[in-house]
Amino acid sequence: MAEKMEVKELDQVVVRFSGDSGDGMQLAGNIFSTVSATVGNGISTFPDYPADIRAPQGSLTGVSGFQVHIGAGRVYTPGDKCDVLVAMNAAALKTQYKYAKPQATIIIDTDSFGPKDLEKANFKTEDYLGEMGIDSDRVVQCPLTKMVKDCLADSGMDNKAILKCRNMFALGIVCWLFNRDLNLVANFLREKFAKKPQLAENNIKVVQAGYDYGHNTHASVPATYRIESTTKEKGRYMDITGNKATAYGLIAAAEKAGLKLFLGSYPITPATDILHELSKHKSCGVITVQCEDEISGCASAVGASFAGALAATSTSGPGVCLKSEAINLAVIDELPLVIVDVQRGGPSTGLPTKSEQTDLLQALYGRNGESPMPVIAATSPTDCFDAAYQAAKIALEHLTPVMLLTDAFIANGSAAWKLPNIADLDAINPHYVKPEQKGCYTPYERDPESLVRYWAIPGQEGYTHILGGLEKDGKTGAISTEPENHNEMCHLRAEKVARIPVPDVEVYGDKNDADLLLVGFGSTFGHLYSAMEELQKEGKKVALAQFKYINPLPKNTAEVLTKYKKVVVAEQNLGQFAAFLRSKVDNFAPYQFNEVKGQPFVVTELVASFKEILEK
Template identity: 85%
Template sequence: MAEDLEVKELDQVVVRFSGDSGDGMQLAGNIFSTVSATVGNGISTFPDYPADIRAPQGSLTGVSGFQVHIGSGKVYTPGDQCDVLVAMNAAALKTQYKYAKPQATVIIDTDSFGPNDLKKAEFCTTDYLCELGIDSDRVVACPITTMVKACLKESGMDNRAILKCRNMFALGLVCWLFNRDLSLVENFLKDKFAKKPEIAENNIKVVNAGFDYGHNVHAGVPATYRIDSKVKNPGRYMDITGNKATAYGLMAAAEKSGLKLYLGSYPITPATDILHELAKHKSLGVMTVQCEDEISACASAVGASFAGALAATSTSGPGIALKSEAINLAVMDELPLVIIDVQRGGPSTGLPTKSEQTDLLQVLYGRNGESPMPVVAAMSPTDCFDAAFQAARIALEHMTPVVLLTDAFIANGSAAWKLPDMEELPEIKPHYVTEDQKYKYTPYRRDPETFARYWAVPGQEGYTHILGGLEKDGETGAISTEPENHDMMDHLRFEKVAKIKVSDVEVLGDADDAELLIVGFGSTYGHLYTAMNELRKKGHKVALAQFKYINPLPKNTADVLLKYKKVVVAEQNLGQFAALLRIRVNNFAPYQYNQVKGQPFVVRELVNGFERIILSNGLPNHTKTFEENIIEI
C-alpha cells in the first residue's frame, strides 16, 4: 500500500470532464457535482454539448464537455478555466485544452491516443503534448480502457458495454484527487440504476478501481485536495438544473393557486427536459401533452387556460416564432398562460446546444399588433424556481400571458438548491369572477385598480361568454370593429401590464459611490457579480444592477440608471436590453459590452473590459451611434 499524500485544503476548484458524446461525461460530471453539493460545497456547472446528434467517434465536432466549479462557499459561475481537465480521447484534449489553466492537471486515457485517434483529432505529429505546449509533468497518463476491461473481464458484459464504464474510472480518479467519499457515489449509482442493479454494481466496481489506482500510484501528483464547506446553512438540498427548477416552480404555483397544471409542448433543444420532468408527476395532477408541432402545443395550452387550468408551454427561440399567432390569441383573450423560452443560439436553427440572450426583443415585440406581455428573466439555475413561480402568479392574478426567459446555460447548468417550505410560499389568487356578476357577466369587465379582467371558467352557471381572436367590445364582449373601441382596448391591455407591481431592482456593491454601474439581465448575473467583486478587490468602486423583471421594468429603473456617470450594459446579444433601456429611460446613454459566442461570459474578459471604461476619460454620448459606445472585446 502506497503512503498517503499530503492533503491540501482549497477554497475552490474547477474540473472539466470531456470526451466523445457517448463517453458519459455529463453523467460523470453530474455525479461529481451532486456529491460535492451533498457535502455542503457550493457548485455551479456548465454542460457543453456538441450540436451533432452523434458525430463520428473521435472527431473534433463530437466532443462533449461538463465543467463544474466547486467552492467552500457560494460560487456564482462555472469558472473561466479548469484546474483539472479529464480528456478521454485525443479530440477532447485538442478541443478542450484551451479551457484549462496553464498549471492545470490533465488526466488522459492513453489507450485513446493511438495513431488513428491522433489523425482524427488532426494532430500534426505523434508528440501531441509538445504540439499543444503541455508539460508532461502535469499529465496523469493512465491506460483507462485497458484497466476497465481488466476490472470487468468476469462481469459477463460485452465489450461495448464495458467501454461505457470508462467514465466511472475517470470519476473515481477525480474523487481520489479531491478526497470524495465514494459511498455517496455508490448511493447515486444504486439509485440511478435501481431497476438494473447489475449495471450499478459494475459501475461501482469501476469507480473504486479508479479511486484505488490514484491512491496506489499517486498518479504523478504531489498532493490530494479537500474543499470543506465554510458556511453551513442547515436544510434539505439537491443538485438541481434550471429546467428541473422551472418545472418545480410551475408545480408549486399550481399547488398554491389550487389549480391543475397543464403543459403543452413540442420537443426542442434545450427546453425538452421541462416536458420530461413534468411528465413524471401525474400523481400531483400535472397534465402534459407532447404535441405534433409548436403551434398546436401553444394552442392546446390556450385551450387549457380557457378551461380553467394553470397552463404553460415550453420551447426555445425558433418555437417562439412559430407560436406567435397562438400567443397573440392569449393576449387578445387575456388568458393566463406561462410561455417558457429557453434561449439558444440563432438565428434559424443556429447553435441548438449553445446559449445566448438573443430572444429578448422577439418576446417583447415579435407579434403582430400591439401585443404587450410581462417578461421575467431567471438569473440562475436555482432562481428558475422562483422565476417560474412568479411568472405563474402574474399570469393568474393579472389575466395575461407571461414570458419566462431562461437560456441553455442556466437550463442545463446546475447548483445546490435548498428545498423551500411550501408553507412559506405566498398564496396565488386567480382573478376569478365575483358572485355579484352572475347573469350580468361580460368577459372584458375589469378590476378598476389593476385593469385585469375577471376569469369565468366554462360551465359556471350565469357566466356564459365567448372569447376569440377578433377584437371585442369592451362593454358587451361582442365582436367590434369600431375605431374608438379598438384604441381603448389596446390602451387597456398596455396599461394592465404596465400596472403590474414588481420588486425594485437592487444595486449591489458600491451602490452609493460607484465609478461604474454594471447592468445586466437574467442569466449573466453570476458572471457580472463575480466581475464586480474582482474589480472591487483591485480597488475600484463598482456596482451591479441585474434585472429579473423586464416588462414592466421596476419603478426605480430610471433613478438607478441615471444616478451614475458611467454605466455599461453587458449582455449576450448585440445590444437588445440596452436598446430597450434607451427607449424607456430618457437621456440614458450607456456603454455596451456585447458578446454572441454561444458560451457564457469569461470573467477575466469582463474585468478587463470594464476596467478600460473606468480608466477612460470620456463618457458615452447619447448623440453618438450605438456602435461608438460599444467596448471592443
C-alpha cells in the same frame, strides 16, 4: 502500500470532463457535482454539448464537455478555466485544453491516443503533449480503457457495455483527487440504475478501481484536496438544473393556486427536459401533452387556460416564432399562460446546443399588433424555480400570458438548491369572477385599480361568455370593429401590464459611490457579480444592477440607471437590452459589452473591458 498523501484545503476548484458524446461525460460530471452539493459545497455547472447529433467517434466536432465549479461557499459561475481537465481521447485534449489553466492537472486515457486517434484529432506527430506545449509532469497518463476491461473481465458484460463504464474510472480518479466519499457515488448509481442493480454494482466497482489507481500511483500529483463547506443554513439540498427547477416552480405554483397544471409542448433543444420532467408528475395533478408542432402545443395550452388550468408551454427561440399567433390569442383573450423560452443560439436553427440572450426583443415585441406581455428573465439555475413561480403568479392574478426567459446555460447548468417549504411561498390568488356578477357577467369587465378582467371558468352557471381572436367590445364582449373601442382596448391591455407590481431592481456592491455601474439581465448575473468582486479587490468602485423583471421594468429603473457616472450594459446579444432601456429612460446613453459566442461570459474578459471603461 502507497505513501500517505498530503491533504490540502482549497476554497474552490474547477473540473472539466471531456470526451466523445457517448463517453458519459455529462453523467460523470453530474455525479461529481451532486456528491459535492450533498456535502454542502457551492456548485455551478456548465454542460457543453456538441451541435452534431452524433459526430464520428474521435472527431473534433463530437467532443462533449461538462464543467463543474465547486467551492466552500456560494459559487456564481462554472469558472473561466479548469484546474483539472479529464480528456478521454485525443480530440478532447485538442479541443478542450484551451479551457485549462496553465498549471492544471490533466487526466488522459492513453489507450485512446493511438495513431488513428491522433490523426482524427489533427495531431501532426506522436508527441501530442510536446506539440501542444503541455508539461508531461502535469499529466496523469492512465491506460484507462485497459484497466476498465481488466476490472470487468468477469462481469459477463460485452465489450461495448464495458467501454461505456470508462467514464466511471475517470470519475473515480477525480473523486480520489478531491477526497470525495465513494459511498455517496455508490448511492447515486444504485438509485439511477435501480432497475438494473448489477449494472449499478459494476459501475461502482469501476469507480472504486479509478479511486484506487489514483491513490496507489498519484504520479505527478503532489496532494489530494479537500474543499470544506461553509454553508450555515440548514435544510435539504439537491443539485438541480434550471430546466428541472422551472418544472418544479410551475408545479408549486399550481399547487399553491389550487389548480391543475397543463403543459402543451413540442420537443426542442434545449427546452425538452421541462416536458420530460413534468411528465413524471401526474400524481401532482400535472397534465402533459406532446403535440405535433409548436403552434398546437401553445394552442392546446390556451384551451387549457380557458378551461381553468394553470397552462404553460415550453420551447426555444425558433418555437416562439411558430407559437406567436397562438400567444397573441392569449393576449387578446386575456388568459393566463406561461411561455417558457429556453434561449439558444440563432438565428434559424443556429447553434441548437449553445446559449445566447438573443430572444429578448422577440419576447417583448415579436407578435403582430399591439401585444403587450410581461417578461421575466431567470438569473441562475436555482432562480428558475422562483422565476417560474412568479411568472405563474403574475399570469393567474393579472390574466395575461407571461414570457419566462431562461437560456441553455442555466437550463442545462446546475447548482445546489435548498428545497423550499411551500407554505413559505407567496400566495397566488387567481382573479376570479365575483358572486355579484352572476347573471350579468361580461368577459372584459375590469377591476378599476389593476384593470384586470374577471376570470370565469366555462360551466359556471350565470357566467356564460365567448372569447376569441377578434376584437371585442369592452363593455358587452360582442365582436366589435369600432375604431374608438379598439383604441381603448389596446390602451387597456397595455396599461394592465404596466400596472403589474414588480420588485425594485437591487443594486449590489458600491451602491452609494460607484464609478461604474454594471447592468445585465437574466443568466449573466453570476459572471457580472464575479467581475464586480474582482474589480473591487483591485480597489475599484463598482456596482451591479441585474434585471429579472423586464416588462414592466421596476419603478426604480430610471433612478438607478441615471445615478452613476458611467454605466455599461453587458449582454449576450448585440445590444437588445441596452436599446430597450434607452427607449424607456430619457437621456440614458450607456457603454455596451456585447458577445454572441454561444458560450457564457469569461470573467477575466469582463474585468479587462470594464477597466478600460473606468480609465476612459
